[in-house]
Amino acid sequence: MVKVVPDTLRDEAVQRMTARKVTGEKVKDIAADLNLSVGCLYKWVANAK
Numbered sequence: 001m002v003k004v005v006p007d008t009l010r011d012e013a014v015q016r017m018t019a020r021k022v023t024g025e026k027v028k029d030i031a032a033d034l035n036l037s038v039g040c041l042y043k044w045v046a047n048a049k
Helices: 007-023 027-034 038-048
Strands: none
Touching: 007 027, 007 038, 027 038
């Protein structure tokens, strides 16, 4: 099943993923906080480039 998420959530996720080298935040923590899969986060970052 496809999960529809607001653009604001996607934007926040991509921003947090790209800033994680500076912030030290772990991908699994971002995923858990946003209730998303790790794979989804990596996919969104790749598509954002």
